[in-house]
Amino acid sequence: MATYKKRGGRPKTKVEQQTKLEEDSATAEVFNTLDEGANKAEQWVADNQKYIFGVIGLIALGILGYLAYQTYVQEPKEAKAMNEMFQAQNYWEQAMTATENDSLFNLALKGGNGQYGFEEIISKYGGTDAGNMARYYAGIAYLQTGDYRKAIESLDGFSATDEILAPQAKGGIGDAFAALGEFGDALNYYKQAADLNTNDYTTPKYLLKAGKAAIESGNYSEAAQLLARIKENFPDSPFVDEAQIFLGQAEAMQ
Template sequence: MSINQPNTKVATEIKTPAEAKPLAQTGNFVRENQKSLTFIISAVLALIVIYFAYQKFYLAPREVEAANQMYVAQDFWDKKQWDKAINGDAGYPGFAKIVDEYSNTKAANLAYYYLGVAYLNKGDYKKAVDNLTNYRGDDLIIAAQALGNTGDAYVEMKDYDKAATYYKKAADKGNNSFVSPMYLKKLALVYEAQKNYNDALDAYKKIKTDYPESNEAGSIDKYIARAEAQKQ
């Protein structure tokens, strides 16, 4: 007969006073703070609604408007009409105004790059650096060129340490046979200007070994020979 067997099922379902106490406390907390909890949940839901409304009804139309405004400035930029690309003309804004009026849009972010290159070509190297370093895009090629152009600006300002830093970042960011060898070569030339022939030689050799099909690799042996001769 099973009468002497312990009823394990019932035993496992019975809560001890110590186990039941936290459950009771939780229930009391919910009852006592029901209004506060309801307010917090409502506030969170309201913030979510506001966020999506902001994205759909404010930011999205601004993205479209900013992109449309950039068309003429890009045309000026392509034609190397740097002043008009920066300041616009009577009918259309330049990149400077787009950056100011359409902040937090993808178009304004891209405008920082265009603006930086325009200032670089005008010889305003400080403004070039300020704008190029504000670019935060996902396009790896443009991001690498923004870093490389920043390096160019620092070369013009004869700040070779910062130029080398940005050229190295550009070469690493690009990671392809077009961008990387171009900035590795510029990096090596900066090292040579600093009489740092060991690092210059490393950069030249990296072009030869990692990017043998690049344009820079075609004439890299003479640069390697020069760095080796200067190193002695």
């Protein structure tokens, strides 16, 4: 190794001197380039500082505006919507356990005693969590009273990640399509409901409904596959005995 490569070493031959000059020149060029780039950047910032500060200001205003909206508009609106929905929810819960329940479901939907029903909650507070829940409640109420198209529309607009409510909303849409005799669509939604959040209740429940819808739509092979999943994956489910009956039917019709 040449001695000038060591710390403090100096080039001795002309070749070494030339190499050293070239290396120094390349290093200087790199630093000059970096200096030029830094100068250009500084100049660009200086020339555009009004624009830069304007953008920063707009971003800050946007953040402050969002926080103010959440604090002074959205949160009070959420609280008011929940309060307004209390009576409608009460009617709905009574209807779910009553024998004669159409009038209670209608009160839940339309309102009563000067209180809003779910339809009004959805209309006035659609962008709130309460408005979203009102779509679920309304969808089930429409389903129970035979207004299947409205049930589909309302449940389709409901958004949830809850392990039980989310599958039940999809399953409710499947029930509405099945009641309309549209078993292909019912099958699609039942399968979504079964696979949305796998658990020991809603998954076998909607696999059974999917199997029945597949039989009704003539998809016997798919029906057998769906129904077999209940026995294989959920042998302790309360739906397993009924699934076995329809599984035998599906296999016999293939």
